Amino acid sequence: MFTALLRTAPEDRKDPPKRLLYLSLVALSPCMALATLWNQGDLTIVTSSITLSAAGVLYLNLEKIQNYLRPAWTREYEAKLAKLEAHLMQRDLSAIERQQILVRIQDLNDRYHLVTNPTLTYRWVKRMAISMGFIAKALRMNTH
Numbered sequence: 001m002f003t004a005l006l007r008t009a010p011e012d013r014k015d016p017p018k019r020l021l022y023l024s025l026v027a028l029s030p031c032m033a034l035a036t037l038w039n040q041g042d043l044t045i046v047t048s049s050i051t052l053s054a055a056g057v058l059y060l061n062l063e064k065i066q067n068y069l070r071p072a073w074t075r076e077y078e079a080k081l082a083k084l085e086a087h088l089m090q091r092d093l094s095a096i097e098r099q100q101i102l103v104r105i106q107d108l109n110d111r112y113h114l115v116t117n118p119t120l121t122y123r124w125v126k127r128m129a130i131s132m133g134f135i136a137k138a139l140r141m142n143t144h
Contacts, residue, residue, distance in 0.1 A: 013076055015080075015108070015111045015112075016073075016111050016112065017111065018107075018110045018111055018113075019110055019113040019121060022113070022114075022121065023121065023124055023125070026059065026124075026125055026128060027128060029055065030051060030052055030132060033051050033055070034048060034051055034052075037051065039071075040096075041083070045136065045139050045140075045142055045143050046139075046143060048136075048139055049136045049137075049139040049143070050136075050142045051082075052132040052133070052135050052136035052139070053133065054128040054137040055129075056130070056132035056133040056136065057129075059125050059126065059128055059129035059132070060126060060129045062122065062125055062129075063118070063122045063125075066114065070115065070118075073112065073114060073115050074081050074115050076112075077108070077112040077115045077116070080108055080119040081105065081108060084101055084104055084105050084108065087101055088101045088102070088105075113116075
């Protein structure tokens with residue numbers, strides 16, 4: 001299956017989630033881990049602090065971690081964008097078709113936000129990481 005994914009042309013791969021969904025998943029991931037601990041009966045101040053600290057460290061390093069994938073994402077984005085721009089250059093397009101292609105290009109830019117404008121996304125992720133660190137520190141202070 002993995003080799004089938006490698007053989008897929010970049011422009012044929014499924015688009016990643018939009019920025020809003022990506023940031024929502026970033027915010028919900030530690031909550032899901034805490035909910036799992038609660039469901040198992042293991043949610044304590046200590047486990048909450050450890051979970052939030054680990055998520056904070058992961059999020060602080062998320063940009064470095066994802067930098068390994070950025071060249072592949074860039075190739076994929078550029079292939080899809082080139083296909084849309086080539087379609088946009090056709091002379092026999094109606095105004096509605098042209099507008100649909102422009103909307104698709106705008107949607108593509110929002111989906112490949114980690115390629116087109118990663119600083120905005122990572123700034124928000126780092127704020128989340130710092131917030132989680134403060135909450136984890138407050139929880140640790142309550143254990144003594």
